[in-house]
Amino acid sequence: MTGSNVRPPPARDNGCPTGDSAGPCREDRPLSTVPHQQLPAVQKLRVRFAKRGRLRFTSHRDFQRAFERALRRADVPMAWSQGFTPHPRVSYAGAAPTGAASEAEYLELAVTRVCDPEQVRAALDAALPPGLDVVEVVEAGPGALADRLQASSWAIELPGAVPGQAAAAVTTFLAAASVPVERLTKNGVRQLDPRAAVLRLTADTDADPVTLRAVVRHQSPTVRPDEVLAGLRLVAGFTPPQPPRTVRLAQGEWDDDTGVLGDPLADAPGRDT
Known part of the structure; x- marks a missing residue:
C-alpha cells in the first residue's frame, strides 16, 4: 500500500475516537454509557434526603439526573443492572410532588x-446543589424499603387563612364518610377519595401562618396534599386566600394502635439511635 493510500487515524477529541465531543465519551455523559465492569453488589445503602427552598420545584426526573451525576462525582462504586442498557442500581421510593418541599425523601442504592x-x-451531599441535601445514609436493614413507607406526615401552611374557618373546615372534612374529588391525568379525569387516605388531620391555629398537619396513608392512586385541600373546598367551601406552602416532614410505618409514624431507618445495622 502506497503512502498516498494510507488513511490517517481517526481524530480524537477528549478521548473519543469519533472526534465527537458531544458523543458518549464526553465528560458529562450519562451514567448509563460510562464503561464499567459488571461487578456484583455487596452492600445496599438507604439514603434520606431533603428538597428545600427553590429546589422543591425540581421534578423527580430532574432529581434522578442530578443524583446520578452526584454518584459519579462522589466516586461511589455503584453496581449496575444487566442487559443492553445498564444503569446504576438505584431504587427511588414515593417522590414528593413537584413544588412540595420535603425533609424525608428516600432511595436505596447498591454498591460493589x-x-x-x-x-x-x-x-454525595457535597456533590449535590444546596437545597438537595443528603440527611442520612445507613446500611440497609431487612425487608424492602417501600414496605416501610406506609404513610406521610405533611405540614400545609395557609398564609392569610382565618384560623376559625380552617378549623371548621377540618371538622367538616373529618365528619364526612367520603369526599370524592377529581384529578386530571393523561388518560382523562380520575376520581379519588382523599378522606379515605387521611389518617389524621388537625388545624394548628396557633401557628403563624395557620398550618394544617396531616398524616396521609400511601395508597393507589397516591393522595397528594393539594387533593386534601380540594376536599376541604368541596365539603366546607374553604379555599386558602394565598397559595399554600407544603412540606413533607416524615414517612414511615403507621401504627394504628398508637397513632405513631415510625422511622423507616430505625433498625439499620450500626445506626446510632
Whole structure:
C-alpha cells in the first residue's frame, strides 16, 4: 500500500475516537454509557434526603439526573443492572410532588464495595446543589424499603387563612364518610377519595401562618396534599386566600394502635439511635 493510500487515524477529541465531543465519551455523559465492569453488589445503602427552598420545584426526573451525576462525582462504586442498557442500581421510593418541599425523601442504592455510610453521605451531599441535601445514609436493614413507607406526615401552611374557618373546615372534612374529588391525568379525569387516605388531620391555629398537619396513608392512586385541600373546598367551601406552602416532614410505618409514624431507618445495622 502506497503512502498516498494510507488513511490517517481517526481524530480524537477528549478521548473519543469519533472526534465527537458531544458523543458518549464526553465528560458529562450519562451514567448509563460510562464503561464499567459488571461487578456484583455487596452492600445496599438507604439514603434520606431533603428538597428545600427553590429546589422543591425540581421534578423527580430532574432529581434522578442530578443524583446520578452526584454518584459519579462522589466516586461511589455503584453496581449496575444487566442487559443492553445498564444503569446504576438505584431504587427511588414515593417522590414528593413537584413544588412540595420535603425533609424525608428516600432511595436505596447498591454498591460493589463495602462503604462507610457517613462517608458516602458527606460525599454525595457535597456533590449535590444546596437545597438537595443528603440527611442520612445507613446500611440497609431487612425487608424492602417501600414496605416501610406506609404513610406521610405533611405540614400545609395557609398564609392569610382565618384560623376559625380552617378549623371548621377540618371538622367538616373529618365528619364526612367520603369526599370524592377529581384529578386530571393523561388518560382523562380520575376520581379519588382523599378522606379515605387521611389518617389524621388537625388545624394548628396557633401557628403563624395557620398550618394544617396531616398524616396521609400511601395508597393507589397516591393522595397528594393539594387533593386534601380540594376536599376541604368541596365539603366546607374553604379555599386558602394565598397559595399554600407544603412540606413533607416524615414517612414511615403507621401504627394504628398508637397513632405513631415510625422511622423507616430505625433498625439499620450500626445506626446510632
